[in-house]
Amino acid sequence: MPAPAGNQFWKARSSHGRKPIFATPDDLWTAASEYFEWVEANPLWEDKVTSFQGANTHEPIAKMRAMTISGLCIFLDIDKTTWFDYAKQKDFSHVTTRVEEIIRTQKFEGASADLLNANIIARDLGLADKSEVTGKDGKDLVPADNTRDLARLIAFALAKGQQASK
Known part of the structure; x- marks a missing residue:
């Protein structure tokens, strides 16, 4: 049986939706700081013979553990989408930006000091050297028509010079 038309049952609810895990930016900062401390206190271990x-x-x-947004989300028991939702909120954006910069800096400095794998961190941070071997949008590199004509003339002249020297 459907609800009667024009009902207002929804107004009887004490709250709408789940309460946010972090009510204030300070709560989020405190939890992120706990993650930073946990990372420092729990290094990865290598068995060296x-x-x-x-x-x-x-x-x-003991090996340095790299901080990550994924690791932070697991530690905070939230999804990455929830993290990005916090980042979109005006009150929380300064905290999420600061946390992301701390994580980026920790990884960069760890790789710079050879405490983390520089290749992996460079790729993660988008610092990998890239050289484009195709044109814009993946199209072939094609010289302008006048360049192609000039190349043909030079090739023709060289071929003619080789024939004359024989």
Whole structure:
């Protein structure tokens, strides 16, 4: 049975939709700061085998953990879309921008100091060297018509010169 026409049952709700996980920008900043501290306190571990006088030993080596927006979202128990929704809100945009800059800087400095894989971080940050071997929008590089004509004339002259020298 459908609701009666013109009903106003929705006004009886105490709230509309789920409450946001972070009510204020300060709450979001506090949670992000906890993530930063967690990353520092929980490095990745490499098992390094060392040999000395024929005896092999396993040495645990602490490796820098790169901060990521994905890692932050997992830590905060939110989706990336939720993170981007916070970034769109005027009150939260300064916090999300600051957090993203901290994460970017941590990765860049870690790669610069050779603590993180520079190739992976460069790709992640969009810093990879690129050389375009095609024209605009992937089209072939085509010289202008006068350049093509000039190239033909030069090739013809060179061929004629070779024939004359024989």
